[in-house]
Amino acid sequence: MKKYVRGLAIVGVLTLAVAACGSKPAENTAGGDANKDFKACMVSDSGGFDDKSFNQTSYEGFQAAVKAKGLTPVKAESKSDNDYPTNMTAMVAAKCNVIVAVGFKLEDATDKAAKANPSIKFAIVDSAPATPIENVKPLSFNTAQASFQAGYLAAGMSKSGKVGTFGGLKIPPVTIFMDGFAEGVRYYNKQKSKNVQVLGWDDAKQAGLFAGGFEDKAKGQNTAQNLITQGADIIFPVAGPSGLGGLQAAKASNGKVNAIWVDTDGCVSAAEYCSVLISSVKKGMDVAVQDAITSVVDNKFDNKQFIGTLENGGTSLAPFHEFDSKVPAELKTELDTIKADLIAGKITLESKAQPKAS
Template sequence: MKKYLRGTAIVGVLTLAVAACGSKPTEEDAGGSANKDFKACMVSDSGGFDDKSFNQTSYKGLQEAVKDKGLTEVKAESKSDNDYPTNMTAMINAKCNIIVSVGFKLEDATDKAAQANPTVKFAIVDSAPPKPIENVKPLAFNTAQSSFQAGYLAAAMSKSGKVGTFGGLKIPTVTIFMDGFAEGVRYFNEKKGKNVQVLGWDDAKQAGLFTGDFEDKAKGQNNAQNLITQGADVIFPVAGPSGLGGLQAAKASNGKVNAIWVDTDGCVSAAEYCSVLLSSVQKGMDVAVKDAIVSVVDNKFDNTQFIGTLENGGTSLAPFHEFDSKIPADVKSELDQIKADIISGKITVQSKVQPKAA
């Protein structure tokens, strides 16, 4: 039986849900689960757990850890940035064993909670404390690498000679995608003697097109339409749920415009747009989150930053799905070679916001 608690999460078996206002959790019987007293917890950012992107993929990792290890799940869905401290406090009050916070916007609330509660373990997606904290595991992803492939793919598939990208906010975890994308297009031009243009982002000037948030689909659709009006026929939205508006604009073009999604395989998370998706730049947030939780269960936790790369599978291009027969074999082969060359160091991705090991 599902229950709703004042404005946030849905409660199911093995689940606690905590309202954004920090109201008292309600627990359901976890049955005979092996580790039912272990509470694996998560706080979303304002995009929510059903964003078809960042939060949803991270939450999948929590769900898999809960299922595989027989844990009790606790989650708090933030409705706005103001909810982060309250929701973090609610997780502490729920006596969580590990708290996973989803996104850089929770960095301050996470750092404060971790330092005030040294016996609780934490993991944070796409952020890291300015100085390492003993009980915080940062989970980072070098999506500039896989976005480089995406830029090459977009340039190879463009008929107009123009491709476009836009972001949610101008922050490193967004611009890292846009940097890699622009670099991949430039690499295509160098290799093929072409002049495909990137609209919406100038990686040299670090200036471009943004919606200003991650929630407003109308803004995303307007930004995409702006790029399409300028001639872009492949769109790369890096804006969470706001970016879904970009996919709407592509779909409305009736085959003239295609797109590449981010964070997760869009043909799985946003299947209604699969017909316009060449591919997606994936971040293995689900695997990283699950591994962080399991490490606490198994008493193997450490605070060393995890960095997902093409080499370790922490980031990748998704399958081509409906475009598999439409993407030329030589382009597929070139994408494979780009991956190998990035891993070997033959190709050096230049983005200055790539995560670096401490």
């Protein structure tokens, strides 16, 4: 099984200063006391819990589980990649019952901690061990499916005939979005006998534009502006907080450029940019994280890999919000048909980044 990696976020009402600073977890009870002795813990990646994207969505699922079950939460927000091993060690020292790691980049730290601590249950977003580990629940998402819809939507809404995408880092949980987007544009061209160009990513060569990380909004804005300068009028950033820079570049165009967000409904998580967001590719990390934690509390944990799809709601295209009246009815119908065809297997995707059941 190929491993999937990206930034992680662990948050809870129990506050844990970054372990790298040598601070002891501070504890607190919230969400009632039904299971106050049960510690649910989370570690974020360097994007932080308020990234309006990947970490934030995972954290919302964590908070929902804590509230619903009356758990004691513990969180560790990583400031850099160097914090992952120490934050994971701090979670183990805090005697957590379940530890959720948010992202591909926490893979090694999670695998090592899980093997060394078989009595603790773990869940990890966007990663699956090469060999299944008995106490690790992988949470994966085939976002290429909804991104295919997003590519088709972008191609159908573009006036310039050019759309663009860029990533934070060239890792599978990022390129899977870009692959699906490019394939969706290509499908539109085939169906409509058009020639809409995708700037920023060549899925055949697996080469394109990257901001070099997920934290630098200015780099994201500059990367997006590069695409806009080349003629792209719809931007698809897959870069967490750096991607917010792409939305800023679109907003600064005064209506000439729009965007499609990823991981969560951007009109909810980043409402200040809703005026330029045609839609978003949603990734159901919140529900998956909540379910994983709940399974441990209810003694129903298993290490079978969860894969979010269009069929089970693990990925989806968000509402059009302010663009609802601007997206043609015919295009909406075509997107619904594409969804049904993807679920039925009438449309197959080529992306090698798609997760496969272990």
